[in-house]
Amino acid sequence: MKKFLIPLGLFFGLVVFLALGLQRDPHEIPSPLINKPAPAFSLPTLDPAAGGFSPADMQGRVWLLNVWATWCVACRQEHPLLVDFAQRHQVPIVGMSYKEIQPQDVQAQGMDATAKLQFARERSQVWLSRYGNPYVLSVMDLDGRVGIQYGVYGVPETYVIDKQGVIRYKAVGEVTPAILASKVLPLIQKLNAS
């Protein structure tokens, strides 16, 4: 009976469609910044002695930009992987401390900008000395405006930026060993070779 097969076929088509939909993560929004120059910025660094940092300083090197914060739970999960990566590879990771001071940090609310930066620096330093520091340096994006330039909508996020300063890849959420092995490392090799 051929007629019987038509709704069955439609049904299985629907099943495949929905199954594919369920496998995808709706929180992973493709970034329009891929293959676009990394937005320029100038921010204070975590280490006051290091002065400031701008992406132009990394010209000629393939590097990673990792958005993190001490209040971010997923960052702590991802952190050992970054520490391990930094020890094993010659690829610099620049950290971007994103909105370190949160509304629930009541003690920091009345502070002026300098005191806030100081507060955020101290807390970030403590966190890094406890969990390890994979970053060549970290910049402090306290109000999250540079984050908006990069299309950050959650922490952590990780960008691979090439020698010309072009964003080549963006990982939303935790970088897992699988993502590192299948996406990030091959891409870095390719970019370093070119």
Next chain:
Amino acid sequence: MGALHTSALWAELVAARRSRVAAFGQPARRGLAASLSLAVAGLFQLPAAAQGPQPAAAVVSASAAATTPHPVASAAPAAAVATAPVATGQAVASPTSTLGPEAAPMTDEPVLEARLLKLSEELRCLVCQNESLASSRAELADDLRREVRSLLREGKTDPQVKDFLVERYGDFVLYRPELKPMTWLLWFGPFVLLLGAVAGLGWYLRQRRQLAQTAPALSDAERARVDQWLKD
């Protein structure tokens, strides 16, 4: 994937809790002022006051506002005054009344805020993905509204603001994405499906009609059996 979902949900919960904390900042003082005016309203039985003019309640709660030095704390009684006219009639309208100051408007730039609201209803929040930027209480939505506000202040047009966000977050931020080859399926897909369904229905109906025309007529014996069934 499951973990990401859970953490996103958690982030929403945290954001919701945070904004609640923000909304009820300085809980002690404001709570005191609010409960004071509530107690006063209870004393004078505000619902009963609806039967006749009873200005005392409004005056007392207004003086509570006047004696509370903190501007934030005075916001609650001011709101109580604002709702009081329902019960107390002209008492508030009268220029000689001893009322506290009017509640301050939420913004100095009502035109800009109206534009922001209209624009942000067209924009999607990236954290709570089925909420607009106007209704979302996520922290990022707050930041993005601030960013849009400053762009509008710089004199940017609405399309320019949308472009700014699309350049950074993609078409996803637009509830009505632009018409281009990438979005053809999105815009026309439902109509294609509808056309397909209508065509299928038409084909099916024609088949049935042909079947009815070509089917052999009933014999007398069959007709008799049908009549028998119908009677039963």
